[in-house]
Amino acid sequence: MSTRWLDDTEMTAWLRLAAVLELLPGVLDSQLRRDAELTHYEYFVMAMLSEAPKRTLRMTALAQRTNATLPRLSHVVKRLEDRGIVERFPCPEDARATNARLTAAGWKKIRATAPGHVATVRQHIINVLTPEQLAQLADITGAILKSVDPEGNLSEVYQR
Numbered sequence: 001m002s003t004r005w006l007d008d009t010e011m012t013a014w015l016r017l018a019a020v021l022e023l024l025p026g027v028l029d030s031q032l033r034r035d036a037e038l039t040h041y042e043y044f045v046m047a048m049l050s051e052a053p054k055r056t057l058r059m060t061a062l063a064q065r066t067n068a069t070l071p072r073l074s075h076v077v078k079r080l081e082d083r084g085i086v087e088r089f090p091c092p093e094d095a096r097a098t099n100a101r102l103t104a105a106g107w108k109k110i111r112a113t114a115p116g117h118v119a120t121v122r123q124h125i126i127n128v129l130t131p132e133q134l135a136q137l138a139d140i141t142g143a144i145l146k147s148v149d150p151e152g153n154l155s156e157v158y159q160r
Helices: 008-036 040-050 059-065 070-082 104-124 131-148
Strands: 056-058 086-090 098-102
Touching (some): 008 104, 040 070, 040 086, 040 098, 040 104, 098 104
16 A cells, blocks of 8 residues: 655645644643643633533533543542632432532632633634634634544534
8 A cells, every 4th residue: 555645735734733733732821820820721621611501510521521531630620629619529310420510719710711811812813813714714623623533522512
C-alpha cells in the first residue's frame, strides 16, 4: 500500500491546526490561572455544571461532557471541593452513582471568571475572524468532531 502524502495546501492546513492545538490551551490556561487561579480544565468542569439543571450532573455524565476519565475527573473535582466550589453527594435516583454540584461559591466564582475568559476567547479567536470565517470555523470543527467523536459524546454538548 502506498502512502498518500499531504500536498502543500493540506500540509499548511494540518500544520496550522496542529499549531493552534498546541498554543491555544496555554493561552486559555494562562489567563484563567492569572485571573481566577483555575486551570482551563477546572473552568470547563465548572462551566458544564453551571449549564446543567440545578447545576448538577452525575460524575459519569460530567466525565463524558469534559472528555475525562473518571479518575482524572475525580481528582479535579476533589481539588474544587477543597476550595468550596463543587460538592459531591450520592445520586438520589441511583445510590451507586455520585453527583457533582456547583456550590453557591462556585456559581459566584464562575460568574466572576466568565467575563475574562470570554474576553480571551474573543481576543484570540472570535475577533480575528470575519463573520463568514466564524461560520466556516463552526462548520469545519463540526466536520472534524464527527470524525474524531463518532459517538457524538462531545458533539452533543455543543449543539445549541
